[in-house]
Amino acid sequence: MRKLNRRQVLALMGTTLAAGSFSTQVLAEKKKIKVGALRFTSHAASFIAFERGYFADAGLEVEFVFFQAAQPMAVAIASGDIDYAVTAVSGGLISLAQKGAIKVIGGALSEEAGIDGQKILVSDAVFQAGGKTPADLNGSNWAVTQSGSSFHYMGAKIAAAEGIELKFRPLQKVGAIIGALKSGQVDAWSIVPHIAKPLAGSGAVHIVGNVADYLPDYQVTTVFTSTRNASDNRDQTERFLKAFSQGVDDYAAAMIDKSGGDKGVNDMVDLIHKYVYADRPREKAAPSIINGTMRVSSGAALNISSIEDQLKWFQSEGLVDASITLDTLVDRSYVEITGG
Numbered sequence: 001m002r003k004l005n006r007r008q009v010l011a012l013m014g015t016t017l018a019a020g021s022f023s024t025q026v027l028a029e030k031k032k033i034k035v036g037a038l039r040f041t042s043h044a045a046s047f048i049a050f051e052r053g054y055f056a057d058a059g060l061e062v063e064f065v066f067f068q069a070a071q072p073m074a075v076a077i078a079s080g081d082i083d084y085a086v087t088a089v090s091g092g093l094i095s096l097a098q099k100g101a102i103k104v105i106g107g108a109l110s111e112e113a114g115i116d117g118q119k120i121l122v123s124d125a126v127f128q129a130g131g132k133t134p135a136d137l138n139g140s141n142w143a144v145t146q147s148g149s150s151f152h153y154m155g156a157k158i159a160a161a162e163g164i165e166l167k168f169r170p171l172q173k174v175g176a177i178i179g180a181l182k183s184g185q186v187d188a189w190s191i192v193p194h195i196a197k198p199l200a201g202s203g204a205v206h207i208v209g210n211v212a213d214y215l216p217d218y219q220v221t222t223v224f225t226s227t228r229n230a231s232d233n234r235d236q237t238e239r240f241l242k243a244f245s246q247g248v249d250d251y252a253a254a255m256i257d258k259s260g261g262d263k264g265v266n267d268m269v270d271l272i273h274k275y276v277y278a279d280r281p282r283e284k285a286a287p288s289i290i291n292g293t294m295r296v297s298s299g300a301a302l303n304i305s306s307i308e309d310q311l312k313w314f315q316s317e318g319l320v321d322a323s324i325t326l327d328t329l330v331d332r333s334y335v336e337i338t339g340g
Helices: 006-028 041-051 070-079 091-098 124-128 150-162 174-183 193-201 227-232 234-255 261-273 282-291 304-316
Strands: 031-037 060-066 084-087 102-107 119-123 141-144 167-170 188-191 205-210 222-226
Touching (some): 031 041, 031 234, 041 060, 041 084, 041 234, 041 261, 070 102, 070 222, 091 102, 091 304, 102 227, 119 193, 124 205, 141 150, 141 174, 150 167, 150 188, 150 304, 174 193, 193 282, 222 227, 222 234, 227 234, 234 261, 261 282
Parallel strands (some): 031 060, 141 167, 141 188
Antiparallel strands (some): 084 222, 102 222, 119 188, 119 205
16 A cells, blocks of 8 residues: 655645544524425425435525415516426426526426326316217316416317317416316316326326327426526526435435335325325325325436427417527436437
């Protein structure tokens, strides 16, 4: 073994001490950030990263801000009220990207063959009248939160594939849509399985199809931030994505791979229950949380072909400017880009 001289030893000690001082400084000076979320199982990666200390380890002090729809989250990013968020691509988000306010920096929830995904629902009145498949829904009212939302995109793509026409009815909030569908005020809707399956179990609503049959490999939600954060706060943004990705990996291991067995599933349900169906007893919330298991992109990888398809649809409907390019919407420098 080579013997170090005094100067080399001192240099090595200085490097070690500097590294230690840096780590201590990062932990002592956590950056406060606000993260937008919905109280959906599909947002579990953020909750896991918070509860298991991944954000804290990355030097981030996270405060969650909860929303009831995608487009208000995009506005909040643009205004600086929140720093990062996970939500579906919407017309509002794309338009804000055109104005230079926001950037998509990663992928989150996605449809994947072999893993349960979003369901197509109809009211009991429609079902009893013969609406047993999406092809039977010609002329039906399809619920959306807002015009230009992901619900609008999914409904339009399903209608085009089946050669039918749907009438889109904006109801602003998911809760309002659920009430309208159960009472028969709207005819159809699509939503993640942890909401769809309990609704179908009530008998007031029926599952008649899967979104993945029409949109395979659909990048359902994305990770996005302000253009300023993407360009000027790269270190912070990379640390956020790293912690978020650790949450993604834990979620997949417990709920999809079942690497921790029943205990791993139950521990994950306990964690998620703090944020999703928190107003229900654990025993009643657990089946819905488990039913909501879907793939979240490992490493926040982004399916660019799905994002391109979504952008083209919004443009074809005149919901966003035809001049917007993918590079206007997406910063491809942060995560693995797939599908392109």
